[in-house]
Amino acid sequence: MSSVPISILCFGPGLPAGGQRAVARVLPSRLEIELDDGRVISTPLFTLEVATGGFDHQQLILSWADGADSWSAMPVDADARAALLNCDSTELRARLTRWTKKTAGTRRGFRLGWAALSLVIASPLLLLIVFWSHGERISGWVVDRISLDTERKLGEMSLSQVQSNTRLLKDGPVVDVIRDLGSKLTVSSKYHYQWFVAEDPVVNAFAIPGGFVVVNSGLIAAADSAEEVAGVLAHEVQHVERRHSLKALVQAMGLQTLIQLVLGDVAGEMGAGIVAQLGTLKFGRDHESEADRLGLAALQRAGIDGHGMLRFFEKLARQDGSTLTFLSTHPATADRLEALQRALEAADTHRVESLPIDWASIRASLPNLKGRDATQPARARGPN
Numbered sequence: 545m546s547s548v549p550i551s552i553l554c555f556g557p558g559l560p561a562g563g564q565r566a567v568a569r570v571l572p573s574r575l576e577i578e579l580d581d582g583r584v585i586s587t588p589l590f591t592l593e594v595a596t597g598g599f600d601h602q603q604l605i606l607s608w609a610d611g612a613d614s615w616s617a618m619p620v621d622a623d624a625r626a627a628l629l630n631c632d633s634t635e636l637r638a639r640l641t642r643w644t645k646k647t648a649g650t651r652r653g654f655r656l657g658w659a660a661l662s663l664v665i666a667s668p669l670l671l672l673i674v675f676w677s678h679g680e681r682i683s684g685w686v687v688d689r690i691s692l693d694t695e696r697k698l699g700e701m702s703l704s705q706v707q708s709n710t711r712l713l714k715d716g717p718v719v720d721v722i723r724d725l726g727s728k729l730t731v732s733s734k735y736h737y738q739w740f741v742a743e744d745p746v747v748n749a750f751a752i753p754g755g756f757v758v759v760n761s762g763l764i765a766a767a768d769s770a771e772e773v774a775g776v777l778a779h780e781v782q783h784v785e786r787r788h789s790l791k792a793l794v795q796a797m798g799l800q801t802l803i804q805l806v807l808g809d810v811a812g813e814m815g816a817g818i819v820a821q822l823g824t825l826k827f828g829r830d831h832e833s834e835a836d837r838l839g840l841a842a843l844q845r846a847g848i849d850g851h852g853m854l855r856f857f858e859k860l861a862r863q864d865g866s867t868l869t870f871l872s873t874h875p876a877t878a879d880r881l882e883a884l885q886r887a888l889e890a891a892d893t894h895r896v897e898s899l900p901i902d903w904a905s906i907r908a909s910l911p912n913l914k915g916r917d918a919t920q921p922a923r924a925r926g927p928n
Contacts, residue, residue, distance in 0.1 A: 547571070548631070551624045554579065555708035556615040568617060570631040575606070577617060585615065589636050594643045595701060604628060604640070607704055614707040687790045692734065692754075695790060699754025706742070706758060713741040713761075717909040721901060722759055725774045728846040729781050737781075743911055747860070751780040753789045761910045767856060770901040774846075775853025778839035786838070788831040829879075836880060840887050849896045854884045 550570070553563035554577055568577045575592060577585040591608045604625050607616040619625040629640050706712075713719050719741050726739045735755030745762040752758070757780050759773070767773045783789060827835070836853070843850040858881060 548627055550627045550631075551620045552577065552617045553620055554585070554615070554617045555705065556585070557613045557708075559708075561709050563618075565620065566617070568628075570628070570633050570636060572633065575617075585610075587615070589633055592636065592639075594639055595697075595704070604644075605701065605704065612711070614704075616704055616708050687787050690787075690790060695787070696754035698790075699752045699756050702752045703740075703756050703758075706752075711743045712758070713743055713911075718761070718764060718906050721770065721906055722764075722773070722777070725770065725848075725899075726757060726777055726781070728848065729774070729778050729842045731846075733781075733785065735784060737784075749776050749780055751783045751789065753784065753787070755784055757781065757784070765907055765910055766859075767903075767907075768859075769852055769855075769903050770899040770906070771849045771852025772856035772859075773852075774843060774848045774899070775839070775850065775856055778842045778848075778853065779835045781842065782835040782838040783827065783831070786831070786834060788827055788835070792827060792831070833880060833883060836884055837887060840884070840891065844891055844896070847895045847897055848899065850888055850891060854881065854888060857881060857884065 547569050550568045552566055552568045554566040554568075555563045559579075564579060566577050566579045568575060570589075574586050574588055579585065587608045587610065593607045595605045595607065603618055605616055605618045607614065609615070619628050629637065629644070631637055631640075719739070722741055723739045726737055730737050733755075737755040737757065740756070740758045741764070742758050742760045744760040745765070746760050747762045747766050749757070749759040749763050757777065759776070763776065764773060767776075839853065840850045843853065861881065
């Protein structure tokens, strides 16, 4: 029986968003994790799912479900990762070995790509100047060479972190409506979308690379019609379709690397913390405007009234922005609202019909609305 302690970061219900340091031990048939507060988390080895994380796929992530709760754990450093890969469990070690071999090619591709980018221009100062002046073009070039499979794996890693800290509704009327609206907006897409409703009163929705879209119950409660929510979904879908998150990530990480080169600080491992960084990215004005414009076009193709998008954004703009997470990442500026209005005035509205959805009933089905008047929007709270 192996009882070698392995230092890990553990993610799960009641734990900090950034994870909690803990000690894991691989036993013959179970994984046991001892938290700092003395609690012991235990799960059979056969329930573990293995994934890799980090920009160059150096992080090793174990995840499992305990009833409705989702948990995940990752070694804190290379020594801890090596200890896990060499654990005494033959079955688990074989699975870990197969996964690391499967991702070895991807890691080499990332390293070669960044090495080629570094060799193109030898001078760090010149590279910094070029990146500042052509950042969008460079990031687009890099993103165009990221495969859909790699993008989806990145999205799955990010979604795993969301699931570790937020309860996602798996069924019910509101989930059915979101999926139905989403399918209307993604006909013929190259992505296989998955739609989630988070049980969270914060007014927010966000798209994750690879085709994952999460809508908070707070946003659904704040909307007065299905058309308003459809407008938000159409906007978020275009962030996925145009790969805005990936472009922003490449720009953010590239700039950080360039600054380190100029300052002579190149000690950090390239790409560390990519999943956490995805959650902090904000889209630029051009990307927001593009998502508005293409989102409206998608609504029109689906026969959904695009005025819902404009009404919802105007409604949020009139409220206190400090309490709305959606506004902090998608600011509804006056220019954007005016552009939406002009686009709607020029749009062909002959095919638009009201959605046959009893929105009051849908809002009443939300867990946080039971027992009170569903016609009153939930009060948004600020991010933690």
